[in-house]
Amino acid sequence: LENIKSLSKHYKKFINPSIVKEHNIRRELKYIFRLEVNVAYPFMLQVFEDADNNLITEEDLIKVLKLIQTYTWRRFVVGLPTSGLNKVFMTLYSEVNLEDYSDSIALALIKKRGTAKFPTDEDLKSALKDKDLYNIKSKNRNYMFELLENFNNREYVDTSNDKITIEHIFPQNPNIDWSENITSDDYFQFKEKFSNTIANLTLSGNNGALSNKSFEDKKTMNNNGGEQGYNYSRLWLNDYLKTINNWDITSLNARFDIIYERFLKIWDYPDVEIPVSDNTEEE
Numbered sequence: 001l002e003n004i005k006s007l008s009k010h011y012k013k014f015i016n017p018s019i020v021k022e023h024n025i026r027r028e029l030k031y032i033f034r035l036e037v038n039v040a041y042p043f044m045l046q047v048f049e050d051a052d053n054n055l056i057t058e059e060d061l062i063k064v065l066k067l068i069q070t071y072t073w074r075r076f077v078v079g080l081p082t083s084g085l086n087k088v089f090m091t092l093y094s095e096v097n098l099e100d101y102s103d104s105i106a107l108a109l110i111k112k113r114g115t116a117k118f119p120t121d122e123d124l125k126s127a128l129k130d131k132d133l134y135n136i137k138s139k140n141r142n143y144m145f146e147l148l149e150n151f152n153n154r155e156y157v158d159t160s161n162d163k164i165t166i167e168h169i170f171p172q173n174p175n176i177d178w179s180e181n182i183t184s185d186d187y188f189q190f191k192e193k194f195s196n197t198i199a200n201l202t203l204s205g206n207n208g209a210l211s212n213k214s215f216e217d218k219k220t221m222n223n224n225g226g227e228q229g230y231n232y233s234r235l236w237l238n239d240y241l242k243t244i245n246n247w248d249i250t251s252l253n254a255r256f257d258i259i260y261e262r263f264l265k266i267w268d269y270p271d272v273e274i275p276v277s278d279n280t281e282e283e
Contacts, residue, residue: 010048014041022058028065031147034139039082040068043089056101063102070267071109074119076140078127084115106270121269125260134166134196141166145203148259149236151266157235159203167204169218169247170195177214186249194249199256202230202237215247 013020017029032040044065051061072085088109097104110118119127133144145166146159158164170178170190179187194200213221219241221229230241240255241247 006049006052007045010045010052011041013048014044024062025058025065028062028069031069031143032065034143035069035072036139037068037072039085040072040089043092044068046093050098050101055098060101064105067102067106067109067270070269071118073143073267074124074269077131077133078119078123079131080117080119081115088112088116103270103272106272107274110270110272111274118269121264124263124267128198128260128263129256130193130197132196133198134168134201144198145237147266148262149203151236151262153236155234161205163205164203165205167202168195169200169202169215169241170252171212173212175212175214177217181214181216181246182248189249190252194252197256198259199252202241203235204230204233204238216245219245 013029014033017026017033020026020029032044047056047061047064050056051058075082075085092105092108095104095108112118133141142160149157149159172195174187174191182190190200217229219230222232230238233242240258244251
């Protein structure tokens, strides 16, 4: 009963992260809660018990929480099924090495194969380029934009603010200016393939005003001194848009590369080597 009581205190933190005093741990638990990675809770109970018993540092605990997010988020982007995760997390603690805590967990995960695999940077890049990241659950969309916008940002931006919404750079219903300003091939690719991909999406507090207007208007709009255009935005996601004069496939590809590099820093693939003697696991 003592054991159950102890674990229940940890579980309370998972389902109500706001009660956690340590800011960095609270933040990561909130992200995991928002992503609904409930399948990891049995594993996390054991990790938090180790932290309580001073077997690991707060730094290691945060590393493990970030690792859980990276593993599950990369799998979401790549489109791997969630059905195999139950088995992964139920057995993961047995592979923990107390002398090398977070790295031993990372090693166990990158050795997974089949439906349990940890997507590599290459897997992520090919999936991210074409994936519709607009028509996904709002909890996933909000998580992605919040982390993208605020990575290494000293001034935290509350992307859940009602005034900040997702904006399509090439509009869903473009006005006639778009067909005149870019080639018919680029227009077709935007319309059929890239409209809802990460490189064509940004955040704006003026989505209604920008709407389906030309890129030039979206960039420079300053109606009644309202500074609606990208040029006036303080958001990182709009920085690149200030530097270009036209939104075409070349610009889309350049912006994708910038966002992809940021993806790799936020949801970074573990920097651990698989020992030559280890046989990789099957799913």
